[in-house]
Amino acid sequence: MLTAIIALAILAVIFGLALGYAAIRFKVEGDPLVEKIDALLPQTQCGQCTYAGCRPYAEAIAKGEADINQCPPGGETTIIALADLLGRDPKPLNPEHGEEKSKRVAVIDEEICIGCTLCIQACPVDAILGAPKLMHTVIADECTGCDLCVPPCPVDCIDMVEVKPALDEWVWDFPGASLKYPATAANRIPKTGTSQPRDATAHDAATKKTGTGS
Amino acid sequence: MKEYFLILLSTVLVNNFVLVQFLGLCPFMGVSRKLETAAGMALATTFVLTLSSACSYLVNAYILEPLDIVYLRTITFILVIAVVVQLTEMFVHKTSPILYRVLGIFLPLITTNCAVLGVALLNIRHDHSFMQSLIYGFGASVGFSLVLILFAAMRERIMAGDVPETFKGPAIALVTAGLMSLAFMGFSGLD
Numbered sequence: 034m035l036t037a038i039i040a041l042a043i044l045a046v047i048f049g050l051a052l053g054y055a056a057i058r059f060k061v062e063g064d065p066l067v068e069k070i071d072a073l074l075p076q077t078q079c080g081q082c083t084y085a086g087c088r089p090y091a092e093a094i095a096k097g098e099a100d101i102n103q104c105p106p107g108g109e110t111t112i113i114a115l116a117d118l119l120g121r122d123p124k125p126l127n128p129e130h131g132e133e134k135s136k137r138v139a140v141i142d143e144e145i146c147i148g149c150t151l152c153i154q155a156c157p158v159d160a161i162l163g164a165p166k167l168m169h170t171v172i173a174d175e176c177t178g179c180d181l182c183v184p185p186c187p188v189d190c191i192d193m194v195e196v197k198p199a200l201d202e203w204v205w206d207f208p209g210a211s212l213k214y215p216a217t218a219a220n221r222i223p224k225t226g227t228s229q230p231r232d233a234t235a236h237d238a239a240t241k242k243t244g245t246g247s
Numbered sequence: 248m249k250e251y252f253l254i255l256l257s258t259v260l261v262n263n264f265v266l267v268q269f270l271g272l273c274p275f276m277g278v279s280r281k282l283e284t285a286a287g288m289a290l291a292t293t294f295v296l297t298l299s300s301a302c303s304y305l306v307n308a309y310i311l312e313p314l315d316i317v318y319l320r321t322i323t324f325i326l327v328i329a330v331v332v333q334l335t336e337m338f339v340h341k342t343s344p345i346l347y348r349v350l351g352i353f354l355p356l357i358t359t360n361c362a363v364l365g366v367a368l369l370n371i372r373h374d375h376s377f378m379q380s381l382i383y384g385f386g387a388s389v390g391f392s393l394v395l396i397l398f399a400a401m402r403e404r405i406m407a408g409d410v411p412e413t414f415k416g417p418a419i420a421l422v423t424a425g426l427m428s429l430a431f432m433g434f435s436g437l438d
Contacts, residue, residue: 037316044310048330055334059341
């Protein structure tokens, strides 16, 4: 009994050491630039840049395969921030990938919805709630306004509704924001629709987390 | 030499692990939808199976039997297999990120591939020596790879074919697997 316990324990320790050594020996270092680019992207996961999501697009930018002007949801602010980070010249948004729209949110007409779950499968951020043959609804706070749920709907019951900043959320344009103002998702100009609290840095993390900071 | 060749032939064709002994069916159904993924999985499994077969023999012969704790065989082998899989995963992650992404969840899932534990336990039951265990594990994985790749190629064809509505998807895949198994049973005459 005791031999068994000791033998197994020693065996486990040896394996653990071997794995620990291997973890150091075969360590994979991620590209830190990808992280930085990814942090600047709006995280709508809309795929309008022709990549599967924001991170693959960030990887493509880091590799030099993609240009910095392919992100319609991010719009001008994102392009300027990316140009700043990468030391390139800012350029206008590539119209092939879509145009910059104000912040929108999907709304399901619950009278018409047949509960087919197709939009749930299409949603990249799991913002649609529902079950087969039951009415679905959109969690407005989670919705990134990416339009991906609109084409699959067989009964056309999803509308993209513009979100107007409410009175307590509205702020002035940052002076000169559209010219050269840096860099974070937080100081987006209200032209892109999001209402940003004036104290940008304090709310930076919160906005990024919900992904609505774009 | 002849003996090793016989073990190899027997594990690859006659006693094929998937189609005759019905071990390792989950990756056989799960990763066979695309040829490239199947090839990657076959490669990873070959590596893990051969290595874990040898390792578990060593652990059994030099630790479990001298200490007279062979009743801990199963749990020890599971430990050995898990370690080997983890090592493989790290190695693949470092050397081939594309293969790592293609294999995805299936790489860690090799741990629970019953063929891996099956080979380790069958080695003991057949009283194999170290070389024999190694060949047996290698043969088993070659047999697994062969069948997996053949099956994946067939499934790709079937996907494009005009399958009756009732049989679409996994149903036709299972029918195909059954027919393949039938064909492999024909090798039993080789013994």
